[in-house]
Amino acid sequence: MSVTKNVAILGASGYTGAELVRLIVTHPGMRIAALSGDRKAGMAMAEVFPHLRHIDLPPLVTIDEIDFAGIDLVFCALPHGLSQAIVRELPKSVKVVDLGADFRLRDPKDYEKWYGRAHDAPEIQPEAVYGLTEFYRDDIRTARLVAGTGCNAATVQFALRPLISAGVIDLDEIICDLKNGVSGAGRSLKENMLYAERAQDVAAYSFGGTHRHLGEFDQEFSLLAGRDVRIVFTPHLVPANRGILATCYLRGDAGAIHDAMVSAYADEPFVVVLPKGKMPGMSDVQGSNFVHIGVAGDRVSGRAMVVATLDNLCKGSSGQALQNANLMLGFDETAGLMLAPVFP
C-alpha cells in the first residue's frame, strides 16, 4: 500500500477517540489530518490525553474548522445523537465510520423507540452498513457510511450468530449475562462512575429489557433467524478499565455449538475459539482487537454455555472502526490491528 490516506477523528477528546489515535499511530498508510473536540477545542491532544504526548498530532478544533476537502475518511466518535446531523453535511466524497448509535438501527422507527428521539437523517440511513466486520465484510468494503456496532452488541453477536445460523440452539431460551469494564461509560461526569463508587463494586444496570443495545440484538438476530428473537440481557459494571465478558446460557448441545463456532471462525484473524471446555478471561484480550470464545456443556442435560470476551474500546469500538476503515480504503483488513493483548 503506497498511498497514504487522510483521516479525521470527530470527538477525539473521548476514550474511543484516543483509542483510534493509539491504533492509527502504528498504521502503515493512514495519517491523522484533523481532530475535533468541541468542548476542548484549542487544546493540544497532549493536554487532554498525556499518554499521547510523544505523538505529533493536529490540535483539537471544532468540527466547523475542519476542511474536509483533503479527508478520505471520517471517524465519528461523538456522543450518541450528534452524528446524524453532522454526517448529513459532509461532502459525499468523504467516507464515514460512525462509532456511535446513530445509524445502527435500519428502521428509523426502531431508532426512535430505543433512543427516544426522532432520527435526524432518515434519508441517509438506508446507505448505512451495519459494521460487524466479520459478518458484513463485503458490504462494508463498498460502503460510504458504516455504523459501528454497540460494544455489548458486538460481544454477544460474536457468541451467538454462528449458533443461530447453524440452528444449534433454542432461540427462545437465550440468556446473556455481561460483565462490563467501566470505560464503556465514556469520559462524561456521572456520580456512579467515580473511582470510589466503582472500585470493589459489581452491579447490574439497564436490566429487564431496557438496554438500548437490545435494539441491535432484536434487529440482527431476527434477521438472521428469519423470525423474532428476544434475548434476556443483563449488563453488570465490574471494577476493570477495559473489557466485556458475556456469559451466555443456552439450550443446545455443547459439542454441536463448539463445532459451529470453530467452523464459523476458522479463517477469522481476530476471533479465537478456545478448545471445548476452556473459558477465556477478560484480561486475555486487553488492549487488542481479538475476541476469545469458550464453549462448555453442563451437568444439566441439554444446557450449554458460551463465553465471549473482547476489549470494549478496541474490538468493541475503535478497533472495529479501524478494521472497517481498512476495508473501505483498500488497506489490508488487519493493518494497525495485530497488536498483542497487554497482560498483565
Added chain:
Amino acid sequence: MSVTKNVAILGASGYTGAELVRLIVTHPGMRIAALSGDRKAGMAMAEVFPHLRHIDLPPLVTIDEIDFAGIDLVFCALPHGLSQAIVRELPKSVKVVDLGADFRLRDPKDYEKWYGRAHDAPEIQPEAVYGLTEFYRDDIRTARLVAGTGCNAATVQFALRPLISAGVIDLDEIICDLKNGVSGAGRSLKENMLYAERAQDVAAYSFGGTHRHLGEFDQEFSLLAGRDVRIVFTPHLVPANRGILATCYLRGDAGAIHDAMVSAYADEPFVVVLPKGKMPGMSDVQGSNFVHIGVAGDRVSGRAMVVATLDNLCKGSSGQALQNANLMLGFDETAGLMLAPVFP
C-alpha cells in the same frame, strides 16, 4: 447477658479466622481464649494480621496445645477436610461451628461425591445442623455442631428459598450467574490468585456443574421442593476483595416473586429486600452481615431476575458463624453483628 463465654478459633491465620476476630472484638459477651494456626504456630496474630495489632489476643498455637476444658464453643475455620477428624476428638461439652465444608452435606455419600474423599466422621454427621441461620434457626439454637454453609450456597439460597417455598418460579429453569470477590479463595498460594492475574480480569471458573457448592444446592433445594432440583450455576472471579453478587434468571412473575421475598424476610434483621425494580450493588454490604436482594421483571413475558449480594467473609462465612454461635450460646442473635457496611 452477664456471663462471658470463651471461644477458640481453629485456623485463625486465614481470612475467615481474622474476620471472626474482627467481629468478636466488639461482641459484648464473647472472649477469644485460644487461636490455632498450624503453619504459623508460635507467631503473634499481629505478625500474621497487622490490622489486628491493637487487640490483646492469645498467640497462635497448634490445635494440640489448646486446653478445651474451659472453652464453650469452637469455631473451625480450617481448610476443607480437616474438621471431621478434629471435631471427632473434641470433648462433647464443647459446641462447634464449622466454617468449612466438612459437615454441610447430610449424606456422607454426597460428601464423597463432591469432595472426592470418604467422610472421616460419618458417625457425627447426623447431629450436624445446616447453618443457614434464617432457615434453620430453631435447630441451630439447640445444636452442638453447626455446619456453616458455603458462601456461594448462602447467597443463592437467600435468593431462591422463599421462591421455591412459595411456588412462584419454574424449578426447571433456574440459572444463577455469580460474581465473586477474590478473598473467597482464601490466603493459600495459587498463581491465578496473584494480584497481577486478577486485577482487571473477570473469568468463569468451576462452571458446567462442577462446583462443589452444587452439592448443597441439590440437597437443600430438593428437600425444600420435595422433588429433585438442579440449577445451572456459574461463578466468576471479579477484581474485588469481598462480596458475592448472584444474578438469578428465573421463569415466574416478578410481582409474585417480590411479594414472596418481602413476606419471607419481613422480620429478618439482616436481610434487606429492595423496592421492586431496584438492584443492589456488591459494595452495599461490604464488611457487614447484611444481605441485599433485588427483584425485577423483564420485557420478555414470564421472565424475572433476582439479584442477591452479601459479603463472602462476613455473612457468607464468619458473620454467619457468629450469628449461629450467638444462638447456640444464648446471646442475642445480632450481638456483634450490627456493624454497618463500609462504603466506599
Added chain:
Amino acid sequence: MSVTKNVAILGASGYTGAELVRLIVTHPGMRIAALSGDRKAGMAMAEVFPHLRHIDLPPLVTIDEIDFAGIDLVFCALPHGLSQAIVRELPKSVKVVDLGADFRLRDPKDYEKWYGRAHDAPEIQPEAVYGLTEFYRDDIRTARLVAGTGCNAATVQFALRPLISAGVIDLDEIICDLKNGVSGAGRSLKENMLYAERAQDVAAYSFGGTHRHLGEFDQEFSLLAGRDVRIVFTPHLVPANRGILATCYLRGDAGAIHDAMVSAYADEPFVVVLPKGKMPGMSDVQGSNFVHIGVAGDRVSGRAMVVATLDNLCKGSSGQALQNANLMLGFDETAGLMLAPVFP
C-alpha cells in the same frame, strides 16, 4: 452513660456524612436527629447511600428545615467554605464539630491566604479548638466549636509532632511523601476522579508547596517548635478507596525517633507504634479509627524515615469528629470507635 444525645449531620450526602452515620449507628448514646443534604433534600438516605438501607434514619432535608432546639451537637460535613456562615447562625447552646477547613487556621489572614477568600465569621474563629484529639484533648472537652483537621494534616502530624516536641529531628529537612486513597476527593464530579482515570494510575497533585493543608502544618509545627517550620509535602493519588500513607524522610537518629514515638503514644487508644524497623500498610487500618506508625533507620548515616497511615474518612475525618464529639458530650472518648479494621 444513660442520657442519649441528639446530633445533626449537615452535609450527610457526602462520604464523610455517610461515614459519620456508619459510626454513630453502633454508638451507645448518640441519636441521629437530623440529616441535611441540600442538593438531595427530600431523598431518603437509602437512596443516596444504599449501604445504609437497613438503618432507620431521618430523611435528608435542607439546613433551614432543621429545628436545632433539641440538638445537642452538630457535625458540619459541608463543602469547604460553607460552615462559617452556617455556624454563625446556630444557637449558642448547640455544640459544633466542623469537618471542613473553615475553622482550622487560627488567623483569618492565613485562611484568606490558603483558601483565597475572606473568612466569613472571624468573630467566631477565636473559640474554635483545633481538633487533633490526641494533642488538644483538654481544650476539646470544654469547647463549643471544634475544627476537624485536614486528613493529610492529621496523618503527618501523627508522624511528626512527637519528634518536634522531643527535639529529635532536624526541622529544616522534613520531606513528606503521601499516598492518598481517592475518597479524599469526595463525591463531587471531576473528570480526573472517574474510575477509568484513577484505576491503575498514581500521580502527584498539589505539589510544590501549594496544597492547602500546608497552612495547618505551618501553623501547628511552628507553634510546637517555637520557630518557623516549613515542610516539603507532596500528595499522590493512588488507586485505593480509603487510606493515607505518609512516608516522612527525616534527619535524626532512628532509635531516638522510635523512643519518642513510643513514649508519646503509650497511652493512646488509637495510635499503634510498630516495633522499630517494621512498616505499616495502608490496608492495616481500613475502616477503622486507628493510626499505625513505623520507624526505620537508613544505611545513610543520620537519616531516618517514619511512615504513618490512617483511614482518611474515619480517623482522618469522621472518626476524629466523633472522637471529639464524645469528649464534648461527656461520653467515653472511644465510644463507637473501637471497630477493628476490615481486612482484606
Added chain:
Amino acid sequence: MSVTKNVAILGASGYTGAELVRLIVTHPGMRIAALSGDRKAGMAMAEVFPHLRHIDLPPLVTIDEIDFAGIDLVFCALPHGLSQAIVRELPKSVKVVDLGADFRLRDPKDYEKWYGRAHDAPEIQPEAVYGLTEFYRDDIRTARLVAGTGCNAATVQFALRPLISAGVIDLDEIICDLKNGVSGAGRSLKENMLYAERAQDVAAYSFGGTHRHLGEFDQEFSLLAGRDVRIVFTPHLVPANRGILATCYLRGDAGAIHDAMVSAYADEPFVVVLPKGKMPGMSDVQGSNFVHIGVAGDRVSGRAMVVATLDNLCKGSSGQALQNANLMLGFDETAGLMLAPVFP
C-alpha cells in the same frame, strides 16, 4: 532491514518473557525461534499465557533442549542468579541480553555484597555492558552481552543522570520515593502478592538502604559524579499492575534542573520531558516503552522535585531489552517499540 534474526527467550513463562513475545510479534525483522520455561516445559505458550493464543509460537522447552546453532540472540528472562551459569555455556557466536540482575554490577564483589552469593561467572562479567540504552548506546551496539538494568534502577537513573552530569543538584541530598506496580514482583507465589493482600493497600518494602537496586545506583551515580553518591531510596507497592513512578526530592534550582533535562533528552525517541510544573501519571506510559519526566520547584527555596514514570515490564525490562537487542543486531533502535501507551 531484509534479514530476519532468530531469537530465543529463556524464562518465557514469566511476565517479562510474555512481554518480550508481545513486543517481538510486531517487530519487522525478528523471529522467535525458541522459548524455554523449565517448570512449564512441554506446555504451549497459549496454556501459560492465554492472551498470546492467536500467535504461532514454539512450545516451551527446557534450556537443554534448545539448539543454539541457529540463534542470533538470546534474551535471558530467568529468575535472578540463574543467568551467570547459563550464559557461560552458550556458544560465543550468540549475543545475549540478560534481563536479570546477574551481570549488572561491574565488580563481582558488589554482586556478592548485594545478592548474598558469589558470582558464578566472574570471567564473563568484564564484557557485560550496562544496558541503560540512552546512556550506553555505543557500547551496547558492539556488545556480545548486555545486562539489563533493574526496573527501579532505570526509572531513577532517567530522573537523575542528566542532573548529576550537569552538576545542578546537591549529591548529598537525594531522596527517591517510588510507587511500584505489582507485576514487578513477577509471577512467583508469595502470600503478600495475592490479590486480596495488595488491592487497596500501599506499603513500603526493602526500605532503609536494603534494596538490591542500590548496588546499581551506587555504581552508576558514583561513576558519573566521580565521587561516592549514596541516595535514600524507598520503594512502595501500589495496587496497579504495571508502572513505576519515582518522586525525587532534590536540592537545586528547578529551572536549571528542567533545562538540563530538556537538553539531555532532546533527541531521545522514548523520553518525554513535560513542560516545567507539569507532572506525569503512571498510567500515561502503560504498555509502552516511553518514559515521562516532570520537574517542579517548591515554595521552600532551593528545593525541587523530579517525577519519572515508566512501565516496569516494558521500558523497565523487556522493552529496554528489545531496544538493546535492536542495536546489537543492527535493527533500527525503535523497531517494535513505538506502540502508544494503552489508556485507560
